[in-house]
Amino acid sequence: MSISDTKPKPSIIRTIAAYLALSALCILITNVYALFAHGIRSCYMDFMFLYPLICGSGAYFLALKLFAGIQRKLSWRLASNLYNSGIAAFTCGSMMQGILEIAGTRSKATLLFCILGFSFVAAGLFFAAKSPDCRQKG
Amino acid sequence: MPKSEVKSLFIAPLKRFFSRPYSWATAFSIILAGLFSFILLDSFVIPRTFAEISGEAAPLESVVETERERKDETSSPEITDDPLKYGESNESDPGDVFEAASEEHEDSPVIIEPYATDSYYEDENIKIEIETYRVHDTTVYAADIQLASAQYFKTAMAQNAFGRNLKQTTSEQAAEHNAILAINGDYYGFRDYGWVLRNGQLYRNSSSENDVLTVSPEGNFKTHPGNSDPSLLEGMWQAFSFGPALIESGEILVGERTEVSGRHSASNPRTAMGQIEPLHYVFIVSNGRTENDDGLSLLELAEEFASKGCHTAYNLDGGGSAAMIFNGNIQNTPTTNGKRIQEREVSDIVYIGY
Numbered sequence: 001m002s003i004s005d006t007k008p009k010p011s012i013i014r015t016i017a018a019y020l021a022l023s024a025l026c027i028l029i030t031n032v033y034a035l036f037a038h039g040i041r042s043c044y045m046d047f048m049f050l051y052p053l054i055c056g057s058g059a060y061f062l063a064l065k066l067f068a069g070i071q072r073k074l075s076w077r078l079a080s081n082l083y084n085s086g087i088a089a090f091t092c093g094s095m096m097q098g099i100l101e102i103a104g105t106r107s108k109a110t111l112l113f114c115i116l117g118f119s120f121v122a123a124g125l126f127f128a129a130k131s132p133d134c135r136q137k138g
Numbered sequence: 139m140p141k142s143e144v145k146s147l148f149i150a151p152l153k154r155f156f157s158r159p160y161s162w163a164t165a166f167s168i169i170l171a172g173l174f175s176f177i178l179l180d181s182f183v184i185p186r187t188f189a190e191i192s193g194e195a196a197p198l199e200s201v202v203e204t205e206r207e208r209k210d211e212t213s214s215p216e217i218t219d220d221p222l223k224y225g226e227s228n229e230s231d232p233g234d235v236f237e238a239a240s241e242e243h244e245d246s247p248v249i250i251e252p253y254a255t256d257s258y259y260e261d262e263n264i265k266i267e268i269e270t271y272r273v274h275d276t277t278v279y280a281a282d283i284q285l286a287s288a289q290y291f292k293t294a295m296a297q298n299a300f301g302r303n304l305k306q307t308t309s310e311q312a313a314e315h316n317a318i319l320a321i322n323g324d325y326y327g328f329r330d331y332g333w334v335l336r337n338g339q340l341y342r343n344s345s346s347e348n349d350v351l352t353v354s355p356e357g358n359f360k361t362h363p364g365n366s367d368p369s370l371l372e373g374m375w376q377a378f379s380f381g382p383a384l385i386e387s388g389e390i391l392v393g394e395r396t397e398v399s400g401r402h403s404a405s406n407p408r409t410a411m412g413q414i415e416p417l418h419y420v421f422i423v424s425n426g427r428t429e430n431d432d433g434l435s436l437l438e439l440a441e442e443f444a445s446k447g448c449h450t451a452y453n454l455d456g457g458g459s460a461a462m463i464f465n466g467n468i469q470n471t472p473t474t475n476g477k478r479i480q481e482r483e484v485s486d487i488v489y490i491g492y
Contacts, residue, residue: 107181
């Protein structure tokens with residue numbers, strides 16, 4: 001598959017499934033970490049599964065239902081990569097914040113995850129919205 | 139640069155690279171992993187020194203002088219020449235307390251035949267009695283401390299420096315400073331916020347959500363909300379930023395669900411200190427996280443201080459950091475996970491000594 005791949009494939013279904021699996025993995029990581037944290041919990045870690053669940057599988061499900069031809073966008077692959085990267089940055093940032101909070105400290109550097117997340121999600125949405133449909137090309 | 143040249147130089151190679159399966163995911167994962175590792179190392183491992191501490195603690199007299207000058211601007215305190223005894227202090231003029239103590243020391247040696255056992259120490263300025271007992275299925279070590287002057291209520295920092303991730307065990311720091319009694323401090327070096335004032339020297343005045351404990355030159359405890367005006371640090375001898383405050387003005391401030399920084403946790407090993415009366419303190423360290431010791435909740439800890447008559451009590455860093463050293467011997471059972479009994483390296487200690 002390439003950035004300029006023009007053939008619509010059922011990749012959105014796979015993506016939704018992958019995000020659901022990621023959500024489950026996040027819940028598992030949260031609970032395993034809590035076992036080793038002597039019961040101390042952080043809401044950042046407790047709710048990090050919401051990023052892949054809502055912004056991941058939820059958003060892709062909406063895209064599938066509302067914009068059926070979105071995969072045929074010329075830059076769909078690029079937009080999808082950017083958007084997924086943003087969700088990954090948010091999820092990792094939430095986990096990092098949770099680890100630091102459980103340990104009793106914080107770091108300004110976690111802001112980088114937010115910046116990355118917002119930038120990539122915005123870029124992904126931009127390319128998804130602005131890119132022409134590949135069938136219109138030529 | 140022409141558009142076509144830009145395309146051939148930058149866009150095309152990028153397209154080629156990212157057209158490979160999972161190349162984007164791999165590249166971004168590496169970036170995220172790098173960022174993750176950097177933050178973890180920066181927060182937990184990489185030591186950074188912000189200020190060296192030269193020699194011993196700053197002389198308390200200089201703090202008292204500063205405090206006196208500050209007070210002179212608004213009032214003229216009375217001066218008394220009463221000699222110091224255990225549990226006495228001069229609330230109206232802290233300077234006289236320490237001057238009297240200094241004069242007394244000039245006339246006679248500071249330490250005269252100290253008497254010490256495994257759980258007791260006494261000389262002419264310091265009297266410490268360690269009581270070990272069980273409560274709430276937990277072994278508790280309570281040190282009753284009476285001082286002739288607040289100058290024996292000291293703090294020290296790991297590696298004699300103020301910084302981040304500078305660490306030594308409580309016993310190593312206690313040994314370096316010839317502490318008679320030492321407990322772990324507030325682990326200031328693990329955070330980059332919260333007030334840090336040690337032995338009269340202000341190192342950090344950024345506020346935090348953590349309650350603050352100040353110790354005046356007279357040796358009196360007072361707790362404050364973490365967002366209090368930093369001007370109240372002026373003329374103070376010590377300030378800690380961990381909390382929460384357990385007791386203030388004789389009233390227990392924590393409930394059954396209260397936990398450090400609002401985090402919900404089970405019972406834990408604890409370290410805390412309280413004041414009964416002027417220059418009369420209680421340090422408590424409890425075990426926890428082992429088969430034999432459940433640990434204490436903050437409410438149970440506060441009740442222990444209340445039962446000893448403390449009007450003020452304040453929680454310090456606990457968990458695996460909790461440690462009490464008396465005459466060079468560790469009293470409690472320090473553990474992080476309950477499996478391995480080992481002292482954790484911490485960034486600072488509170489100690490009683492010369």
